[in-house]
Amino acid sequence: MRRFLAGFAAIAAALIATTQPAAACAGLIGPNGAVNLLRTTTFAGYHGGVEHYVTSFQFAGGSGQFGSLIPLPGVPDKVEKGGAWTLQRLIRETTPVRRDIAFLSAAGSPTADKAVVLMEVRIDALDITVLQGGGAQVGEWATEHGFRLPPAAPEVLDFYANRSPIFLAAVFDADAAKARGQQIGDGTPVHVTIATANPWVPLRILGLGKRAADEVQADVYLLTDRLPRILPGARDGLSRTYSKSASESLLSDLRSDAGMGWVPQNAWLTKLSINSRVSALSYDLAVDADGNEAPSAIAAGLQAPEPTPGPAAVLAAAVASESSSSNSKVSWAVIIAAAAVIFGATAITLRRGRTVQQ
Amino acid sequence: MIWAFRATGLAMVVAVLAAAGIALAASGDDSPPVTSGTIAIHFSKFVAPELTVPAGVPVTFTLVNEDPIGHEWIVGDAVVHARHRTGSEPYHDHVPTEVTLKPFETKTTTVVFDMPGEYTYICHLPGHEEYGMRGIIKVRG
Numbered sequence: 001m002r003r004f005l006a007g008f009a010a011i012a013a014a015l016i017a018t019t020q021p022a023a024a025c026a027g028l029i030g031p032n033g034a035v036n037l038l039r040t041t042t043f044a045g046y047h048g049g050v051e052h053y054v055t056s057f058q059f060a061g062g063s064g065q066f067g068s069l070i071p072l073p074g075v076p077d078k079v080e081k082g083g084a085w086t087l088q089r090l091i092r093e094t095t096p097v098r099r100d101i102a103f104l105s106a107a108g109s110p111t112a113d114k115a116v117v118l119m120e121v122r123i124d125a126l127d128i129t130v131l132q133g134g135g136a137q138v139g140e141w142a143t144e145h146g147f148r149l150p151p152a153a154p155e156v157l158d159f160y161a162n163r164s165p166i167f168l169a170a171v172f173d174a175d176a177a178k179a180r181g182q183q184i185g186d187g188t189p190v191h192v193t194i195a196t197a198n199p200w201v202p203l204r205i206l207g208l209g210k211r212a213a214d215e216v217q218a219d220v221y222l223l224t225d226r227l228p229r230i231l232p233g234a235r236d237g238l239s240r241t242y243s244k245s246a247s248e249s250l251l252s253d254l255r256s257d258a259g260m261g262w263v264p265q266n267a268w269l270t271k272l273s274i275n276s277r278v279s280a281l282s283y284d285l286a287v288d289a290d291g292n293e294a295p296s297a298i299a300a301g302l303q304a305p306e307p308t309p310g311p312a313a314v315l316a317a318a319v320a321s322e323s324s325s326s327n328s329k330v331s332w333a334v335i336i337a338a339a340a341v342i343f344g345a346t347a348i349t350l351r352r353g354r355t356v357q358q
Numbered sequence: 359m360i361w362a363f364r365a366t367g368l369a370m371v372v373a374v375l376a377a378a379g380i381a382l383a384a385s386g387d388d389s390p391p392v393t394s395g396t397i398a399i400h401f402s403k404f405v406a407p408e409l410t411v412p413a414g415v416p417v418t419f420t421l422v423n424e425d426p427i428g429h430e431w432i433v434g435d436a437v438v439h440a441r442h443r444t445g446s447e448p449y450h451d452h453v454p455t456e457v458t459l460k461p462f463e464t465k466t467t468t469v470v471f472d473m474p475g476e477y478t479y480i481c482h483l484p485g486h487e488e489y490g491m492r493g494i495i496k497v498r499g
Binding site: 135136137138139140142143149150151152153154155157158211 | 400401402424425426427428461462481483485486488489491
């Protein structure tokens with residue numbers, strides 16, 4: 001299999017009409033490793049306990065294959081071609097100036113040594129595979145299938161797999177796209193349907209494949225039954241730029257797009273804009289769709305799941321025990337120092353207590 | 359008052375112990391060089407990135423790649439690393455100081471460092487050095 005690049009991210013390598021330069025499409029990583037830093041767009045609708053996740057992969061020209069990995073909050077019921085205008089219509093709705101002119105139904109990490117392929121779907125020039133596995137297993141699968149994962153991938157995949165071991169791998173075949181007559185800028189929208197307790201959108205992975213100082217620019221549209229609560233709150237690089245009851249015309253337009261019949265009669269539309277340095281984008285978007293409870297800090301990546309001893313800890317221990325007696329000397333010295341400090345702190349506390357009593 | 363006095367004395371003893379412990383820890387650098395060692399790679403970082411080895415004798419390194427992606431272990435001076443930063447060799451397996459590791463692969467290599475000094479080891483795959491994949495081997499005469 002020809003080697004293609006990926007590992008990267010793009011929640012959404014988005015389509016978006018080229019007439020909206022501010023929301024231009026993001027391309028996937030090129031074969032030379034260059035990353036297209038343009039804006040990406042994602043739609044996460046939630047109704048009746050089901051998340052509808054719509055993103056798009058843009059044909060950016062060239063040849064060969066490109067890939068993308070997207071973490072998911074659960075096993076999708078369906079992966080299908082998305083509607084033709086959902087993302088564009090959302091942009092129009094939330095860009096008034098232009099108009100003038102989750103979480104986690106985690107199934108737990110599988111015990112298998114290899115990632116398990118749950119679903120394979122072909123959508124136009126896109127080959128989509130839904131995988132279940134730990135970070136190492138999914139990374140191995142991706143490497144074996146020609147993905148050239150960036151150095152941050154092992155940690156980032158592990159970060160996601162500890163929350164939900166489901167990933168969507170998309171391989172875009174530029175040659176097939178050309179053969180299909182797709183033009184540069186044409187997008188292939190993908191609609192993923194997932195039953196979850198709450199919607200969730202991965203953001204941290206947008207930085208995968210970029211440098212720490214690079215900018216991540218993305219727009220996320222949330223459509224929920226009511227005003228949602230979101231974690232993290234507004235901060236540098238993350239702002240809620242639209243939050244209103246969705247208009248009837250928007251809902252009607254969305255409903256008329258392919259696969260969008262689920263759109264309810266009334267809903268709340270939220271737009272979040274991400275303009276963040278990669279180094280600061282260490283979180284995901286956790287949502288409480290009812291707005292009644294606090295969204296999960298674990299789902300948002302702000303709090304780690306229950307820690308388990310990883311291979312690094314085991315290895316570090318092995319390295320320590322393998323070392324010569326000098327290391328033992330160092331270890332004991334550190335233990336003595338630590339014990340002394342603890343003991344000292346206790347003594348000081350005791351002294352303070354006694355002094356107060358006097 | 360008696361309690362306060364005793365506690366103060368105790369705290370001083372403890373402080374001396376702590377200082378002794380820290381000093382002992384710092385003296386670990388004087389430990390004898392080792393002739394074998396394990397360097398693990400986890401999350402694209404070298405674990406135990408600093409080793410002290412003797413000059414003029416064979417030193418065996420066990421390189422353990424815990425990651426699902428490939429890595430390199432290239433050890434040498436500044437000239438060696440400058441060459442590899444711009445090199446295009448996809449695979450290294452002929453020189454003991456240049457090792458390519460496939461995902462989850464473990465390899466051993468034996469190196470003789472003729473000259474004392476500090477040698478840096480780096481993964482020169484694209485973006486890996488920038489991500490922090492480097493460590494130091496101290497060679498003593």
